[in-house]
Amino acid sequence: MKIGMCMFLWTTAVSKKHEPLLRDIKATGFDGVEIPIFAGTPDDYRKLGELLDRIGLERTAVSAMGDPSMNLISADAATRKAGVDYMKWAIDCADALGALTLSGPLHSTLGAFSGTGPTAAEKKRSIASQRAIGDHAGKRNVTIGLEALNRFECYLLNTMADLSEHVDVIDRPHIKAMYDTFHANIEEADPIGAYTKHRRNVVHIHISENDRGVPGRGNIPWKETFAAIRNSGYDDWLTIEAFGRSLKDLAAQVGLSSPSVSERLRRLEERGVIRAFTVEIDPLALGYTLQAIVRIKPLPGKLHIVQKLIEEIEEFGECDKVTGDDCFVARLFVRSIGDLDGILDRIADKAETSTAIIKAQPIRRRPPPLGLPLGS
Structure with missing residues (x-):
């Protein structure tokens, strides 16, 4: 298996300026990094891939869709087309980067709710959208790892059973599933069983503590989880997805908007008070x-x-x-x-x-x- 680090801990836009951090990640012993794809061109990601090659880091890719105007399950055909076009762009960027997987909640708009559960019509529209995406992904040899999110972040696919069944119906070799320990801890009665039962569709795994902090300092049963992963025959990426205190949480604590907090953090960085954002390794x-x-x-x-x-x-x-x-x-x-x-x-x-x-x-x-x- 390969051990990766998701760059969400530091940024959603990795660039040349992050080279010292990337070299530190390599020196720490990670096999690769997970690169967010939200903006830019395929050429930007090609150059980033060349930088990662020089450092000796392999890579996967991650993205999400937060804009309702690109909702892949919308009743509006133009909205769905915009979502498919976004995914084709993200796949092209992942291909240029040299990533073989692009994962995330790439099935519906993050944080958008209808007030009810998913309808049969929404699932039917999702299947059509994912088949179009899967066909394009196949041309680029990039596999999509769809992620089941907890009920507070989306409503289309919340459990591994929901996700795996949906992937089976989509029936495209480049549309598969991702397993995330954080979301499984919230939604699954048996998080480990949810993985083993649906292992056949899993192409990527996010290692995330129940509080999104440092793995091993929370309540996820890591010994049993790793044993299940190993025994299942999975031999691909285990990518750590750990977050520090989010800007919104920080804003709530100090009574400021997120942009205000971002501005203050930027000023502290410019003044040299904050020299770096880093990851803590347990020796x-x-x-x-x-x-x-x-x-x-x-x-x-x-x-x-x-x-x-x-x-x-x-x-x-x-x-x-x-x-x-x-x-x-x-x-x-x-x-x-x-x-x-x-x-x-x-x-x-x-x-x-x-x-x-x-x-x-x-x-x-x-x-x-x-x-x-x-x-x-």
């Missing part, structure tokens, strides 16, 4: 069972050599240059005491070291008090 999940604080005192004349060596040893997660008897204080991630000894041996002839194994972290890394008025 334990990668097998790093031990962390240590290492105080390092280079031998005379070895300062720059030791600093360069610390920078090159990837197990050093961070390092500060300090005053006092020692010159460097570094945090080391290791899988065993043997690994710890091996790393320290590499600098033993160049520096004196003092090591303390970390037992617990009562205070996790956090920023200092901002002390900034909202108008800043």
